[in-house]
Amino acid sequence: MTRIETDVCVIGAGSGGLSVASGAVQMGADVVLLEGHKMGGDCLNYGCVPSKALLAAGHKAHGTSQGAFGVAGQDPAPDFAAAKDHVQATIAAIEPHDSQERFEGLGVRVIREFGRFISESEVQAGDHIIKARRFVIATGSRPFVPPIPGLDAVPHHTNETIFDLRERPDHLIIIGGGPIGLEMAQAHRRLGSKVTVLEGAKALGKDDPEAAAVVLETLRGEGIEIIEGAKASKVSEANGAIHVETEGGPSYSGSHLLIAVGRQVNVDKLDLEKAGVDFERGGVTVDAGLRSTNKRVYAVGDAAGGAQFTHVAGYHAGVIIRPMLFGLPAKARTDHIPWATYTAPELAQVGLTEAQAEEAHGDAVFVARAEFGGNDRGIATGQTKGFAKVMVVKGRPVGATIVGPQAGELIQIWSLAIANKLKMSAVASMIAPYPTLGEINKRAASAYFTPKLFESPMVKKVVGLVQKFGRP
Structure with a gap:
């Protein structure tokens, strides 16, 4: 077992963790960064980057098919596998910025193991025990898969697997009408798939309803079926198709299923109790300065239980750098996000x-x-x-x-x-x-x-x- 003492130990190499690590080390702090999965986190590998790349392919196909300004539209004949090649090429182009090599070049000690607390001032990661003056929990979130009867026995995708699919779905059923669900609906529809979106409440329900209506009208006009008030009650597979039953409503059938109903914060495997860090299902309990009930421990991004956006994690990193490195007060705001x-x-x-x-x-x-x-x-x-x-x-x-x-x-x-x-x-x-x-x-x-x-x-x-x- 190797023992390490450091100024700052960052748990998680997503947007927030990488921002803290690079900022702290370049200002003179000794930094250890723990990551048990992929550098760059969800945003680079499964979220913002691949989704926008796939949307770009869909928008290109749609633009080619539409005639306007005296220019006739043409059948774009989208190559779905080639569109996925573009997704992977986009990730690969951005990847070096978030790589282990770059951060080690900055002076960060990168340990590719998951971390968990063993005391109020120590974390264990593989064969390493790290004692730090300050810890930053930047573990992000993962797709929430609801306990729909039958779902565990039926092949289905989340944002962590949908971008690996290289054969175009004939008919994609999406459970969840939020931003992720509707972005993927339009991308796949414009690349040639039939798409049905099942939303248990209101599609884009967190947004201004007048503005949401403009988006929904457009998507429906492109042939995307969006069913609101359709809560999935059972999922099954028969005769080569996936069937989704809804409470008090009809059943919908398709070739592929995507679950896009929200996110689950990754704090359950950190053994936070051993560190005296209070937490709930939504994330770590933090004060206005993003400090937990253990004054050594901060949380940023999704782990802090607020808005789940990459740019929020980056913003949080800037907030906590002030008190951690300079002893200056700082508070996180939400009104300008x-x-x-x-x-x-x-x-x-x-x-x-x-x-x-x-x-x-x-x-x-x-x-x-x-x-x-x-x-x-x-x-x-x-x-x-x-x-x-x-x-x-x-x-x-x-x-x-x-x-x-x-x-x-x-x-x-x-x-x-x-x-x-x-x-x-x-x-x-x-x-x-x-x-x-x-x-x-x-x-x-x-x-x-x-x-x-x-x-x-x-x-x-x-x-x-x-x-x-x-x-x-």
Whole structure:
């Protein structure tokens, strides 16, 4: 057994863990990084990266098939295996940035073993016992597979296996109508599969319902069957097909099954009790600074029990570096965290939705709005579906919703505004190059001032007096 003493021990080499390890070691700390599976974690190997690569292939096929602007559409004849080659090539291109070799080159000691606590100040990983001044739990999450009767006896996929499938599914049934389920639905539909989505409640139920409706209408228009209020009650296999029964409803049959109903945090095998770290099913119990009940131990990303996004894990890493290395106070915020669903059209959100803002602030909320149908670049490129709306309280944005082309890119300006407590005037005064989709944000900001400038009797009175008595 090898004993190691270090400043920082990071458990998990996903986005959050890698960010902590690289930041800490480059600032002079001694760092040990534990990873028992793949470097890069879920995002690189099974999540964000492969899903966006497969979506890109689907979007390319769809664009080729659609005639527009005097150019006839063509049958793209998608090669499903080649699309999966693109997925693997994308992972391979990004992989070196997250590799063991790169981090060892930075000075991090990388141990490719799972870690578990054996005391309040020690972790065991294989034949190594690591004692550290600070520990960071960055173990991420895995697909949650619900206990549907019969599911354990039927072949099915999660996001950890769907990208290894090289033969195009004839008919893919997806249980779960959240972002992962709908992204995979559109990708597979555009690559030639028939797709049925079964959602027990509302599809995209965590998003603004008006914006979600734009996405769902588009997906249904492409031939994707989306059944809401359809909770799976039993799964079986017969005659070469998979059958999914729903509570009080019909049965649906297909060739392949994907489970996309949520995530389960990876904290159950860490022996956290031995470290005096409180936790629940949703993750480690942490304070505003992401520190656990054991003051030596922090948690970031999915393990911290909050929003399950790669960029949140990276943000958390920056938060905990301050107290761990410099002894400075730091608190994690959530109001400026954006997220996006990368269907076409995309749907992005930061801060409060319209309903949440009205619940929190009542009549003080002003909703400033702009449509892609009024955006000149959108008109020129045939991308007029969707809108941007910004929830404003006392001149400052508290939330923004964008559904339409490049919504994931366009939402960033509102994250910037909320993070830095900017007023709407800061965005309204921005000069956007013409014509760009980004003008929609400026137009939404300007819409906040329209009633104040163009519908105000006082403004008109002042203008009249200036014109009458002012110098020529």
